[in-house]
Amino acid sequence: MMTYIVFILSIVFVMSFVGFATKPSPIYGGLVLIISGGIGCAIVLNFGGSFLGLMVFLIYLGGMLVVFGYTTAMATEQYPEVWVSNKAVLAAFITGLLSELLTACYILKDDEVEVVLKFNGMGDWVIYDTGDSGFFSEEAMGIAALYSYGTWLVIVTGWSLLTGVLVIMEVTRGN
Amino acid sequence: MKPPILIAILATVMTGTMIVMLSSHWLLIWIGFEMNMLAIIPILMKKFNPRAMEASTKYFLTQATASMLLMMGVTINLLYSGQWMISKISNPAASIMMTIALTMKLGLSPFHFWVPEVTQGISLSSGMILLTWQKIAPMSILYQISPSINTDLMTLMALTSVLTGGWGGLNQTQLRKIMAYSSIAHMGWMTAIIIYSPTMMFLNLNYINFYFYIKMSLYILMTLSTFMLFMLSASTTTLSLSHTWNKIPLIASTILTLMLSLGGLPPLSGFIPKWMIIQELTKNDMIVVPTLMAITALLNLYFYMRLTYSTALTMFPSANNMKMKWQFEHTKKMTLLPPLIITSTMLLPIMPMMSILD
Numbered sequence: 001m002m003t004y005i006v007f008i009l010s011i012v013f014v015m016s017f018v019g020f021a022t023k024p025s026p027i028y029g030g031l032v033l034i035i036s037g038g039i040g041c042a043i044v045l046n047f048g049g050s051f052l053g054l055m056v057f058l059i060y061l062g063g064m065l066v067v068f069g070y071t072t073a074m075a076t077e078q079y080p081e082v083w084v085s086n087k088a089v090l091a092a093f094i095t096g097l098l099s100e101l102l103t104a105c106y107i108l109k110d111d112e113v114e115v116v117l118k119f120n121g122m123g124d125w126v127i128y129d130t131g132d133s134g135f136f137s138e139e140a141m142g143i144a145a146l147y148s149y150g151t152w153l154v155i156v157t158g159w160s161l162l163t164g165v166l167v168i169m170e171v172t173r174g175n
Numbered sequence: 176m177k178p179p180i181l182i183a184i185l186a187t188v189m190t191g192t193m194i195v196m197l198s199s200h201w202l203l204i205w206i207g208f209e210m211n212m213l214a215i216i217p218i219l220m221k222k223f224n225p226r227a228m229e230a231s232t233k234y235f236l237t238q239a240t241a242s243m244l245l246m247m248g249v250t251i252n253l254l255y256s257g258q259w260m261i262s263k264i265s266n267p268a269a270s271i272m273m274t275i276a277l278t279m280k281l282g283l284s285p286f287h288f289w290v291p292e293v294t295q296g297i298s299l300s301s302g303m304i305l306l307t308w309q310k311i312a313p314m315s316i317l318y319q320i321s322p323s324i325n326t327d328l329m330t331l332m333a334l335t336s337v338l339t340g341g342w343g344g345l346n347q348t349q350l351r352k353i354m355a356y357s358s359i360a361h362m363g364w365m366t367a368i369i370i371y372s373p374t375m376m377f378l379n380l381n382y383i384n385f386y387f388y389i390k391m392s393l394y395i396l397m398t399l400s401t402f403m404l405f406m407l408s409a410s411t412t413t414l415s416l417s418h419t420w421n422k423i424p425l426i427a428s429t430i431l432t433l434m435l436s437l438g439g440l441p442p443l444s445g446f447i448p449k450w451m452i453i454q455e456l457t458k459n460d461m462i463v464v465p466t467l468m469a470i471t472a473l474l475n476l477y478f479y480m481r482l483t484y485s486t487a488l489t490m491f492p493s494a495n496n497m498k499m500k501w502q503f504e505h506t507k508k509m510t511l512l513p514p515l516i517i518t519s520t521m522l523l524p525i526m527p528m529m530s531i532l533d
Contacts, residue, residue: 156194156210159187159190159210160187160206160209163183163184163187163210163214166180166183166184167213167214167217170180170184170220171231174223175223
Protein backbone atom coordinates (compact mmCIF):
# COMPACT_ATOMS: atom_id res chain seq x y z
CA MET A 1 0.00 0.00 0.00
CA MET A 2 2.82 2.35 0.77
CA THR A 3 4.13 2.28 -2.79
CA TYR A 4 0.74 3.36 -4.05
CA ILE A 5 0.11 5.92 -1.34
CA VAL A 6 0.48 8.90 -3.66
CA PHE A 7 -1.97 7.37 -6.10
CA ILE A 8 -4.52 6.75 -3.39
CA LEU A 9 -4.03 10.20 -1.93
CA SER A 10 -4.49 11.86 -5.30
CA ILE A 11 -7.73 9.94 -5.88
CA VAL A 12 -9.06 11.11 -2.52
CA PHE A 13 -7.78 14.62 -3.40
CA VAL A 14 -9.90 14.77 -6.53
CA MET A 15 -12.89 13.32 -4.69
CA SER A 16 -12.72 16.02 -2.04
CA PHE A 17 -12.46 18.61 -4.80
CA VAL A 18 -15.68 17.15 -6.18
CA GLY A 19 -17.10 17.60 -2.71
CA PHE A 20 -16.79 21.35 -2.74
CA ALA A 21 -17.17 21.84 -6.47
CA THR A 22 -20.77 20.68 -6.19
CA LYS A 23 -21.43 23.86 -4.26
CA PRO A 24 -22.86 23.03 -0.90
CA SER A 25 -23.04 25.85 1.58
CA PRO A 26 -19.65 27.55 2.17
CA ILE A 27 -19.27 26.01 5.59
CA TYR A 28 -19.32 22.50 4.22
CA GLY A 29 -17.24 23.63 1.30
CA GLY A 30 -14.68 24.95 3.74
CA LEU A 31 -14.75 21.67 5.62
CA VAL A 32 -13.96 19.69 2.48
CA LEU A 33 -11.36 22.28 1.52
CA ILE A 34 -9.57 21.61 4.79
CA ILE A 35 -9.58 17.89 4.08
CA SER A 36 -8.33 18.40 0.53
CA GLY A 37 -5.66 20.80 1.75
CA GLY A 38 -4.48 18.22 4.24
CA ILE A 39 -4.35 15.54 1.56
CA GLY A 40 -2.50 17.85 -0.79
CA CYS A 41 -0.01 18.47 1.96
CA ALA A 42 0.41 14.71 2.35
CA ILE A 43 1.07 14.34 -1.37
CA VAL A 44 3.74 17.01 -1.24
CA LEU A 45 5.23 15.32 1.81
CA ASN A 46 5.42 12.04 -0.02
CA PHE A 47 7.53 13.65 -2.72
CA GLY A 48 10.05 14.69 -0.13
CA GLY A 49 8.97 18.27 0.30
CA SER A 50 8.59 18.26 4.04
CA PHE A 51 9.05 21.99 4.49
CA LEU A 52 6.62 22.99 1.75
CA GLY A 53 3.99 20.52 2.89
CA LEU A 54 4.09 21.80 6.42
CA MET A 55 3.93 25.34 5.04
CA VAL A 56 0.69 24.35 3.35
CA PHE A 57 -0.69 23.14 6.64
CA LEU A 58 0.45 26.12 8.58
CA ILE A 59 -0.30 29.02 6.27
CA TYR A 60 -3.04 27.74 4.03
CA LEU A 61 -5.05 25.67 6.46
CA GLY A 62 -4.04 27.31 9.66
CA GLY A 63 -4.17 30.89 8.43
CA MET A 64 -6.37 31.39 5.44
CA LEU A 65 -8.90 28.67 6.01
CA VAL A 66 -9.33 29.62 9.67
CA VAL A 67 -10.18 33.17 8.65
CA PHE A 68 -12.44 31.80 5.94
CA GLY A 69 -14.16 29.56 8.46
CA TYR A 70 -14.76 32.45 10.82
CA THR A 71 -16.20 34.68 8.12
CA THR A 72 -18.50 32.01 6.75
CA ALA A 73 -19.63 31.20 10.26
CA MET A 74 -20.61 34.83 10.63
CA ALA A 75 -22.38 34.93 7.28
CA THR A 76 -24.15 31.62 7.42
CA GLU A 77 -27.84 31.01 6.90
CA GLN A 78 -30.35 29.11 8.93
CA TYR A 79 -30.58 25.97 6.81
CA PRO A 80 -27.29 25.62 4.98
CA GLU A 81 -27.18 23.43 1.93
CA VAL A 82 -25.60 20.01 2.33
CA TRP A 83 -24.76 17.46 -0.32
CA VAL A 84 -27.89 15.44 0.31
CA SER A 85 -30.35 18.25 0.78
CA ASN A 86 -30.75 19.14 -2.88
CA LYS A 87 -31.20 16.62 -5.66
CA ALA A 88 -29.06 18.61 -8.09
CA VAL A 89 -26.15 18.83 -5.69
CA LEU A 90 -26.46 15.17 -4.83
CA ALA A 91 -26.55 14.18 -8.49
CA ALA A 92 -23.50 16.28 -9.29
CA PHE A 93 -21.65 14.84 -6.31
CA ILE A 94 -22.41 11.26 -7.28
CA THR A 95 -21.50 11.96 -10.92
CA GLY A 96 -18.18 13.41 -9.87
CA LEU A 97 -17.39 10.51 -7.57
CA LEU A 98 -18.33 7.96 -10.21
CA SER A 99 -16.21 9.64 -12.88
CA GLU A 100 -13.25 9.67 -10.53
CA LEU A 101 -13.72 6.00 -9.67
CA LEU A 102 -13.96 5.12 -13.35
CA THR A 103 -10.78 7.02 -14.12
CA ALA A 104 -9.04 5.28 -11.22
CA CYS A 105 -10.17 1.88 -12.50
CA TYR A 106 -8.91 2.79 -15.97
CA ILE A 107 -5.51 3.68 -14.60
CA LEU A 108 -5.34 0.51 -12.55
CA LYS A 109 -6.29 -1.63 -15.51
CA ASP A 110 -4.22 -0.17 -18.30
CA ASP A 111 -1.32 1.51 -16.58
CA GLU A 112 -1.99 4.49 -18.81
CA VAL A 113 -4.85 6.87 -19.45
CA GLU A 114 -5.26 9.12 -22.42
CA VAL A 115 -7.84 11.88 -22.31
CA VAL A 116 -6.37 14.44 -24.73
CA LEU A 117 -3.05 13.89 -23.00
CA LYS A 118 -1.21 10.85 -21.88
CA PHE A 119 -0.90 10.36 -18.18
CA ASN A 120 1.18 7.28 -18.17
CA GLY A 121 1.08 4.83 -15.59
CA MET A 122 1.20 4.06 -12.07
CA GLY A 123 4.91 4.37 -12.45
CA ASP A 124 4.65 8.11 -12.28
CA TRP A 125 2.42 8.05 -9.28
CA VAL A 126 4.72 5.89 -7.25
CA ILE A 127 7.38 7.68 -5.29
CA TYR A 128 10.33 8.20 -7.51
CA ASP A 129 13.74 9.57 -6.93
CA THR A 130 13.59 13.21 -7.87
CA GLY A 131 17.21 13.21 -8.88
CA ASP A 132 18.39 15.31 -6.01
CA SER A 133 21.64 17.12 -6.28
CA GLY A 134 23.82 15.56 -3.70
CA PHE A 135 23.22 16.38 -0.08
CA PHE A 136 21.05 19.40 -0.62
CA SER A 137 17.32 19.03 -0.77
CA GLU A 138 15.91 20.87 -3.73
CA GLU A 139 12.98 22.41 -2.04
CA ALA A 140 14.87 24.03 0.77
CA MET A 141 17.35 25.35 -1.75
CA GLY A 142 14.45 26.68 -3.79
CA ILE A 143 13.11 28.60 -0.83
CA ALA A 144 16.55 29.93 -0.06
CA ALA A 145 16.86 31.05 -3.64
CA LEU A 146 13.54 32.83 -3.42
CA TYR A 147 14.84 35.06 -0.69
CA SER A 148 18.21 35.72 -2.27
CA TYR A 149 18.04 35.69 -6.06
CA GLY A 150 14.32 36.00 -6.23
CA THR A 151 13.95 39.34 -4.49
CA TRP A 152 11.80 40.67 -7.32
CA LEU A 153 9.42 37.76 -6.86
CA VAL A 154 9.13 38.48 -3.16
CA ILE A 155 8.41 42.14 -3.89
CA VAL A 156 5.76 41.21 -6.46
CA THR A 157 4.16 38.68 -4.16
CA GLY A 158 4.16 41.06 -1.22
CA TRP A 159 2.65 43.82 -3.31
CA SER A 160 -0.02 41.48 -4.65
CA LEU A 161 -1.00 40.48 -1.14
CA LEU A 162 -1.16 44.11 -0.06
CA THR A 163 -3.28 44.87 -3.12
CA GLY A 164 -5.55 41.99 -2.21
CA VAL A 165 -6.17 43.50 1.19
CA LEU A 166 -6.74 46.98 -0.27
CA VAL A 167 -9.15 45.60 -2.86
CA ILE A 168 -11.13 43.69 -0.28
CA MET A 169 -11.36 46.70 1.97
CA GLU A 170 -12.44 48.84 -0.93
CA VAL A 171 -15.03 46.41 -2.22
CA THR A 172 -16.67 45.80 1.12
CA ARG A 173 -16.75 49.43 2.13
CA GLY A 174 -20.16 49.84 0.59
CA ASN A 175 -20.75 53.56 0.56
CA MET B 176 -12.23 56.09 -3.24
CA LYS B 177 -9.61 57.94 -1.26
CA PRO B 178 -6.78 59.27 -3.44
CA PRO B 179 -3.92 57.17 -2.00
CA ILE B 180 -5.94 53.99 -2.47
CA LEU B 181 -6.90 55.01 -5.99
CA ILE B 182 -3.27 55.65 -6.84
CA ALA B 183 -2.21 52.30 -5.41
CA ILE B 184 -4.96 50.44 -7.27
CA LEU B 185 -4.27 52.14 -10.59
CA ALA B 186 -0.54 51.58 -10.16
CA THR B 187 -1.22 47.89 -9.56
CA VAL B 188 -3.35 47.64 -12.68
CA MET B 189 -0.57 49.15 -14.75
CA THR B 190 2.12 47.11 -13.00
CA GLY B 191 0.18 43.94 -13.66
CA THR B 192 -0.01 44.66 -17.36
CA MET B 193 3.63 45.65 -17.46
CA ILE B 194 4.66 42.43 -15.72
CA VAL B 195 2.64 40.42 -18.23
CA MET B 196 4.20 42.22 -21.17
CA LEU B 197 7.78 42.19 -19.95
CA SER B 198 8.12 38.68 -18.50
CA SER B 199 9.45 35.62 -20.19
CA HIS B 200 8.60 33.22 -17.38
CA TRP B 201 5.08 31.85 -17.47
CA LEU B 202 4.63 32.05 -13.72
CA LEU B 203 5.30 35.77 -13.67
CA ILE B 204 2.91 36.24 -16.56
CA TRP B 205 0.19 34.50 -14.61
CA ILE B 206 1.03 36.62 -11.56
CA GLY B 207 0.71 39.73 -13.71
CA PHE B 208 -2.69 38.65 -14.97
CA GLU B 209 -3.94 37.96 -11.46
CA MET B 210 -2.61 41.28 -10.17
CA ASN B 211 -4.32 43.07 -13.01
CA MET B 212 -7.63 41.34 -12.44
CA LEU B 213 -7.60 41.80 -8.69
CA ALA B 214 -6.81 45.47 -8.86
CA ILE B 215 -9.36 46.37 -11.46
CA ILE B 216 -12.28 45.04 -9.43
CA PRO B 217 -12.59 48.16 -7.23
CA ILE B 218 -12.33 50.33 -10.32
CA LEU B 219 -15.26 48.45 -11.81
CA MET B 220 -17.17 48.88 -8.58
CA LYS B 221 -16.82 52.62 -8.31
CA LYS B 222 -20.52 53.02 -7.77
CA PHE B 223 -21.89 50.69 -5.15
CA ASN B 224 -25.11 49.64 -6.79
CA PRO B 225 -26.09 45.99 -7.31
CA ARG B 226 -25.65 46.31 -11.08
CA ALA B 227 -21.99 47.26 -10.74
CA MET B 228 -21.38 44.54 -8.17
CA GLU B 229 -22.94 41.95 -10.43
CA ALA B 230 -20.84 43.17 -13.34
CA SER B 231 -17.65 43.01 -11.28
CA THR B 232 -18.52 39.51 -10.10
CA LYS B 233 -19.08 38.34 -13.66
CA TYR B 234 -15.80 39.90 -14.73
CA PHE B 235 -13.94 38.31 -11.84
CA LEU B 236 -15.39 34.86 -12.50
CA THR B 237 -14.59 34.80 -16.20
CA GLN B 238 -11.11 36.21 -15.77
CA ALA B 239 -10.28 33.85 -12.92
CA THR B 240 -11.45 30.88 -14.99
CA ALA B 241 -9.34 32.07 -17.89
CA SER B 242 -6.29 32.45 -15.63
CA MET B 243 -6.76 28.94 -14.36
CA LEU B 244 -7.01 27.60 -17.89
CA LEU B 245 -3.85 29.49 -18.75
CA MET B 246 -2.11 27.93 -15.76
CA MET B 247 -3.25 24.49 -16.89
CA GLY B 248 -1.86 25.13 -20.35
CA VAL B 249 1.39 26.34 -18.83
CA THR B 250 1.62 23.22 -16.67
CA ILE B 251 1.00 20.92 -19.62
CA ASN B 252 3.68 22.79 -21.52
CA LEU B 253 5.98 22.31 -18.54
CA LEU B 254 5.21 18.60 -18.54
CA TYR B 255 6.06 18.17 -22.19
CA SER B 256 8.90 20.63 -22.69
CA GLY B 257 10.38 20.83 -19.22
CA GLN B 258 10.80 24.58 -19.08
CA TRP B 259 8.93 27.71 -18.18
CA MET B 260 9.99 30.12 -20.91
CA ILE B 261 7.68 31.62 -23.47
CA SER B 262 8.81 30.14 -26.72
CA LYS B 263 7.33 27.91 -29.35
CA ILE B 264 4.84 25.66 -27.61
CA SER B 265 5.25 22.27 -29.17
CA ASN B 266 2.35 20.51 -27.53
CA PRO B 267 -0.93 21.26 -29.30
CA ALA B 268 -3.05 20.63 -26.21
CA ALA B 269 -1.11 23.23 -24.26
CA SER B 270 -1.27 25.79 -27.03
CA ILE B 271 -4.99 25.29 -27.59
CA MET B 272 -5.66 25.67 -23.90
CA MET B 273 -3.57 28.83 -23.70
CA THR B 274 -5.27 30.26 -26.77
CA ILE B 275 -8.71 29.55 -25.34
CA ALA B 276 -7.74 31.10 -22.01
CA LEU B 277 -6.40 34.26 -23.61
CA THR B 278 -9.37 34.66 -25.91
CA MET B 279 -11.63 34.23 -22.90
CA LYS B 280 -9.80 37.13 -21.30
CA LEU B 281 -10.20 39.23 -24.41
CA GLY B 282 -13.86 38.56 -24.92
CA LEU B 283 -13.73 36.80 -28.26
CA SER B 284 -16.58 34.65 -29.40
CA PRO B 285 -17.65 32.10 -28.13
CA PHE B 286 -16.55 33.55 -24.81
CA HIS B 287 -17.97 36.97 -25.47
CA PHE B 288 -21.04 36.78 -23.28
CA TRP B 289 -19.54 38.65 -20.37
CA VAL B 290 -18.46 41.73 -22.36
CA PRO B 291 -21.79 43.50 -22.92
CA GLU B 292 -23.12 42.71 -19.47
CA VAL B 293 -20.00 43.84 -17.66
CA THR B 294 -19.60 46.97 -19.77
CA GLN B 295 -23.22 47.93 -19.21
CA GLY B 296 -23.08 47.54 -15.46
CA ILE B 297 -20.14 49.85 -14.84
CA SER B 298 -19.56 53.56 -15.29
CA LEU B 299 -18.31 55.04 -18.56
CA SER B 300 -14.77 55.68 -17.37
CA SER B 301 -14.41 52.18 -15.93
CA GLY B 302 -15.76 50.80 -19.18
CA MET B 303 -13.14 52.79 -21.03
CA ILE B 304 -10.34 51.21 -18.99
CA LEU B 305 -11.92 47.78 -19.34
CA LEU B 306 -12.20 47.91 -23.11
CA THR B 307 -8.81 49.44 -23.84
CA TRP B 308 -6.17 48.82 -21.20
CA GLN B 309 -7.32 45.33 -20.30
CA LYS B 310 -6.92 44.16 -23.87
CA ILE B 311 -3.22 44.96 -23.96
CA ALA B 312 -1.98 42.19 -21.69
CA PRO B 313 -3.71 39.17 -23.29
CA MET B 314 -2.92 40.51 -26.76
CA SER B 315 0.76 40.74 -25.92
CA ILE B 316 0.83 37.11 -24.83
CA LEU B 317 -1.09 36.03 -27.91
CA TYR B 318 1.50 37.82 -29.96
CA GLN B 319 4.31 36.05 -28.14
CA ILE B 320 2.85 32.59 -28.71
CA SER B 321 1.54 33.39 -32.19
CA PRO B 322 3.75 30.88 -34.04
CA SER B 323 2.18 28.08 -32.03
CA ILE B 324 -1.47 29.10 -32.19
CA ASN B 325 -3.72 26.62 -33.94
CA THR B 326 -4.66 28.40 -37.16
CA ASP B 327 -8.10 26.90 -37.62
CA LEU B 328 -9.17 27.64 -34.07
CA MET B 329 -8.04 31.25 -34.23
CA THR B 330 -9.58 31.96 -37.60
CA LEU B 331 -12.84 30.39 -36.48
CA MET B 332 -12.90 32.44 -33.30
CA ALA B 333 -12.05 35.62 -35.17
CA LEU B 334 -14.74 35.07 -37.76
CA THR B 335 -17.43 34.29 -35.20
CA SER B 336 -16.35 37.29 -33.14
CA VAL B 337 -16.80 39.65 -36.04
CA LEU B 338 -20.20 38.05 -36.66
CA THR B 339 -21.39 38.27 -33.06
CA GLY B 340 -19.97 41.74 -32.65
CA GLY B 341 -21.89 42.90 -35.68
CA TRP B 342 -25.16 41.08 -35.08
CA GLY B 343 -25.26 41.56 -31.34
CA GLY B 344 -24.86 45.30 -31.54
CA LEU B 345 -27.71 45.78 -33.96
CA ASN B 346 -30.51 45.78 -31.40
CA GLN B 347 -28.84 47.98 -28.82
CA THR B 348 -29.56 51.54 -27.83
CA GLN B 349 -27.34 51.64 -24.78
CA LEU B 350 -24.00 53.11 -25.74
CA ARG B 351 -21.92 50.96 -23.44
CA LYS B 352 -23.32 47.77 -24.89
CA ILE B 353 -22.73 49.11 -28.38
CA MET B 354 -19.12 49.79 -27.50
CA ALA B 355 -18.84 46.31 -25.98
CA TYR B 356 -20.02 44.65 -29.19
CA SER B 357 -17.75 46.96 -31.13
CA SER B 358 -14.87 45.74 -28.98
CA ILE B 359 -15.78 42.11 -29.67
CA ALA B 360 -15.76 42.72 -33.41
CA HIS B 361 -12.48 44.62 -33.38
CA MET B 362 -10.81 41.93 -31.31
CA GLY B 363 -11.97 39.49 -33.96
CA TRP B 364 -10.22 41.51 -36.64
CA MET B 365 -7.07 41.69 -34.55
CA THR B 366 -6.84 38.01 -33.83
CA ALA B 367 -7.53 37.12 -37.46
CA ILE B 368 -4.29 38.72 -38.48
CA ILE B 369 -2.11 37.72 -35.57
CA ILE B 370 -1.31 34.33 -37.04
CA TYR B 371 -0.28 35.71 -40.39
CA SER B 372 1.67 38.76 -39.32
CA PRO B 373 5.25 38.73 -40.46
CA THR B 374 7.50 37.59 -37.63
CA MET B 375 10.70 37.14 -39.48
CA MET B 376 13.33 35.17 -37.62
CA PHE B 377 16.29 36.63 -39.43
CA LEU B 378 19.52 36.26 -37.49
CA ASN B 379 17.45 35.57 -34.40
CA LEU B 380 15.83 38.95 -34.63
CA ASN B 381 12.10 39.08 -34.29
CA TYR B 382 10.65 41.88 -36.28
CA ILE B 383 7.40 43.18 -34.88
CA ASN B 384 4.32 42.09 -36.69
CA PHE B 385 3.12 45.50 -37.52
CA TYR B 386 -0.36 44.84 -38.91
CA PHE B 387 -1.49 43.65 -35.52
CA TYR B 388 0.14 46.59 -33.75
CA ILE B 389 -1.51 49.06 -36.09
CA LYS B 390 -4.89 47.54 -35.49
CA MET B 391 -4.32 47.46 -31.74
CA SER B 392 -3.15 51.04 -31.42
CA LEU B 393 -5.82 52.42 -33.72
CA TYR B 394 -8.53 50.47 -31.95
CA ILE B 395 -7.36 51.82 -28.59
CA LEU B 396 -7.19 55.37 -29.92
CA MET B 397 -10.63 55.20 -31.42
CA THR B 398 -12.24 53.59 -28.42
CA LEU B 399 -10.60 56.07 -26.06
CA SER B 400 -11.88 58.97 -28.11
CA THR B 401 -15.41 57.64 -28.28
CA PHE B 402 -15.60 56.98 -24.59
CA MET B 403 -14.23 60.41 -23.79
CA LEU B 404 -16.76 62.05 -26.05
CA PHE B 405 -19.52 60.09 -24.38
CA MET B 406 -18.20 61.10 -20.98
CA LEU B 407 -18.22 64.78 -21.93
CA SER B 408 -21.97 64.83 -22.01
CA ALA B 409 -22.35 61.84 -19.67
CA SER B 410 -24.53 60.17 -22.26
CA THR B 411 -25.11 56.46 -21.96
CA THR B 412 -28.07 56.01 -24.28
CA THR B 413 -28.64 56.89 -27.89
CA LEU B 414 -31.38 59.23 -26.80
CA SER B 415 -29.11 61.32 -24.60
CA LEU B 416 -26.48 61.25 -27.32
CA SER B 417 -29.02 62.79 -29.64
CA HIS B 418 -29.17 65.86 -27.40
CA THR B 419 -25.51 66.74 -27.82
CA TRP B 420 -26.23 69.13 -30.66
CA ASN B 421 -27.65 71.40 -28.04
CA LYS B 422 -25.17 70.77 -25.26
CA ILE B 423 -21.80 70.77 -27.01
CA PRO B 424 -22.37 71.25 -30.72
CA LEU B 425 -18.75 70.59 -31.62
CA ILE B 426 -18.77 67.00 -30.50
CA ALA B 427 -21.86 66.23 -32.55
CA SER B 428 -19.82 66.43 -35.73
CA THR B 429 -16.83 64.83 -34.05
CA ILE B 430 -18.93 61.84 -33.10
CA LEU B 431 -19.96 61.56 -36.73
CA THR B 432 -16.40 61.27 -38.00
CA LEU B 433 -15.34 59.06 -35.12
CA MET B 434 -18.17 56.58 -35.57
CA LEU B 435 -17.52 56.34 -39.27
CA SER B 436 -13.84 55.79 -38.50
CA LEU B 437 -14.74 52.97 -36.11
CA GLY B 438 -16.82 51.44 -38.84
CA GLY B 439 -13.88 51.47 -41.18
CA LEU B 440 -14.85 53.91 -43.88
CA PRO B 441 -12.10 54.79 -46.33
CA PRO B 442 -10.97 58.34 -45.96
CA LEU B 443 -10.75 57.93 -42.19
CA SER B 444 -8.04 56.15 -40.25
CA GLY B 445 -10.28 53.29 -39.18
CA PHE B 446 -9.90 52.02 -42.71
CA ILE B 447 -6.14 51.48 -42.32
CA PRO B 448 -6.28 48.30 -40.24
CA LYS B 449 -9.11 46.79 -42.25
CA TRP B 450 -7.26 47.41 -45.47
CA MET B 451 -3.99 46.00 -44.24
CA ILE B 452 -5.64 42.98 -42.63
CA ILE B 453 -7.57 42.10 -45.77
CA GLN B 454 -4.44 42.59 -47.85
CA GLU B 455 -2.37 40.35 -45.59
CA LEU B 456 -5.05 37.69 -45.43
CA THR B 457 -5.37 37.55 -49.18
CA LYS B 458 -1.61 37.35 -49.51
CA ASN B 459 -1.87 34.19 -47.43
CA ASP B 460 -4.38 32.61 -49.83
CA MET B 461 -7.43 33.17 -47.67
CA ILE B 462 -10.25 34.48 -49.82
CA VAL B 463 -13.46 33.44 -48.10
CA VAL B 464 -12.48 34.58 -44.62
CA PRO B 465 -11.64 38.22 -45.40
CA THR B 466 -14.67 38.44 -47.67
CA LEU B 467 -16.93 37.25 -44.87
CA MET B 468 -15.23 39.54 -42.38
CA ALA B 469 -15.55 42.55 -44.64
CA ILE B 470 -19.19 41.81 -45.32
CA THR B 471 -20.09 41.32 -41.67
CA ALA B 472 -18.22 44.48 -40.76
CA LEU B 473 -21.06 46.20 -42.54
CA LEU B 474 -23.31 45.17 -39.67
CA ASN B 475 -20.94 47.04 -37.40
CA LEU B 476 -21.08 50.02 -39.67
CA TYR B 477 -24.86 49.96 -39.57
CA PHE B 478 -25.16 50.62 -35.88
CA TYR B 479 -22.39 53.20 -35.95
CA MET B 480 -24.29 54.94 -38.69
CA ARG B 481 -27.42 54.78 -36.60
CA LEU B 482 -25.56 56.61 -33.84
CA THR B 483 -24.25 59.26 -36.22
CA TYR B 484 -27.68 59.68 -37.73
CA SER B 485 -29.33 60.27 -34.39
CA THR B 486 -26.54 62.51 -33.15
CA ALA B 487 -25.51 64.69 -36.00
CA LEU B 488 -27.84 64.23 -38.91
CA THR B 489 -31.30 64.47 -37.48
CA MET B 490 -33.21 65.92 -34.58
CA PHE B 491 -35.47 63.56 -32.69
CA PRO B 492 -38.88 64.93 -31.85
CA SER B 493 -38.65 66.38 -28.36
CA ALA B 494 -40.31 68.98 -26.23
CA ASN B 495 -39.33 72.54 -26.96
CA ASN B 496 -37.56 73.07 -23.68
CA MET B 497 -35.10 70.34 -24.59
CA LYS B 498 -34.04 72.45 -27.54
CA MET B 499 -33.08 75.46 -25.49
CA LYS B 500 -30.52 74.27 -22.97
CA TRP B 501 -28.30 76.58 -20.98
CA GLN B 502 -24.99 76.72 -22.77
CA PHE B 503 -22.64 76.06 -19.89
CA GLU B 504 -18.91 75.67 -20.35
CA HIS B 505 -18.15 72.03 -19.93
CA THR B 506 -15.80 71.44 -17.04
CA LYS B 507 -14.95 67.78 -17.51
CA LYS B 508 -11.26 67.56 -18.12
CA MET B 509 -10.68 65.15 -20.95
CA THR B 510 -6.93 64.91 -21.29
CA LEU B 511 -5.51 64.83 -24.78
CA LEU B 512 -8.92 64.60 -26.42
CA PRO B 513 -8.11 66.73 -29.50
CA PRO B 514 -4.97 64.75 -30.45
CA LEU B 515 -6.90 61.52 -29.88
CA ILE B 516 -9.68 62.61 -32.19
CA ILE B 517 -7.26 63.73 -34.86
CA THR B 518 -5.26 60.50 -34.77
CA SER B 519 -8.47 58.47 -34.82
CA THR B 520 -9.76 60.11 -37.95
CA MET B 521 -7.01 61.61 -40.02
CA LEU B 522 -4.14 59.16 -40.14
CA LEU B 523 -4.87 57.68 -43.53
CA PRO B 524 -2.56 59.85 -45.67
CA ILE B 525 0.51 58.83 -43.68
CA MET B 526 -0.21 55.14 -43.87
CA PRO B 527 2.39 54.50 -46.64
CA MET B 528 4.97 55.38 -43.99
CA MET B 529 4.37 51.94 -42.51
CA SER B 530 6.53 50.49 -45.24
CA ILE B 531 9.62 51.61 -43.33
CA LEU B 532 8.92 48.80 -40.94
CA ASP B 533 9.33 46.22 -43.67
